[in-house]
Amino acid sequence: MTPTAQHTRRQLADLADLAALLPTALITRTPNDTQRGAAPGSRPPARLDVIQLLDRRVRDLTSRAEWVDPDRAGLLPYLWTWCRDIEADALDAGHHPDDLPDTVAGCCAWLATWLDFAQTLPQWDELVWGIDRCWRNTRAATRGVRDDDPPRHARCNRCHIGT
Incomplete structure (x- = not known):
């Protein structure tokens, strides 16, 4: 079953709000003055999945017919590619869309x-x-970091890594 435009519209509105939380979700631990390096088995100081989503680089997006993998592109380049694709089809159909946005929230609204x-x-x-x-x-x-999904475990106040 193909989702309706209304369902996708709700996801786009939610996506714009979630994207605003990404910078807060980026840091996994704070530096500790008493610890010289990361503990063995600890997480990196920044979350790599968040870095991927925040990536603003447009990679090899030269062709309109090209498929872009949402798991490998940042949010902005991926959404902007769809804006550009729909804009080209709208222009071909005789419509006059507004200028393309340059933010995730703008792309979602567009x-x-x-x-x-x-x-x-x-x-x-x-x-x-x-x-x-x-x-x-x-x-x-x-x-x-979302209000509707509190963290499952409390962080250690001393090392900020463990629970």
């Missing part, structure tokens, strides 16, 4: 306004799948 048009395009299923994938990845990356 895509939300053009979802009804995008639903008529052959790439609709790929768009919906990609937005859902981005939403799931961002939701997982912001676990513990």
Whole structure:
């Protein structure tokens, strides 16, 4: 069953809010003056999944027909690629879309306004799948910093790593 434009619109609105939490979710531990280096088996000081989502580099996005993997591109380049793709189709159909945004929240809002048009395009299923994938990845990356999902374990006050 293909999700409706309304479901995808809700995911885009939620994605914009979740993306605003990514900088808070980036740091996993704070430096400790008494500890010279990371403890064996400890996590890196920054979360790599969050760094991936915050990545703003546009990699090899030269062709309109090119498929971009939402698991390998940052949120902004991935969403911007879809904005660019839908804009080109809208221009071909005689519509005059607004200028493309340059933020994740702007891309989410832009895509939300053009979802009804995008639903008529052959790439609709790929768009919906990609937005859902981005939403799931961002939701997982912001676990513990969202109000609706408190952290499962309290951090140690001394090392900030253990529980």
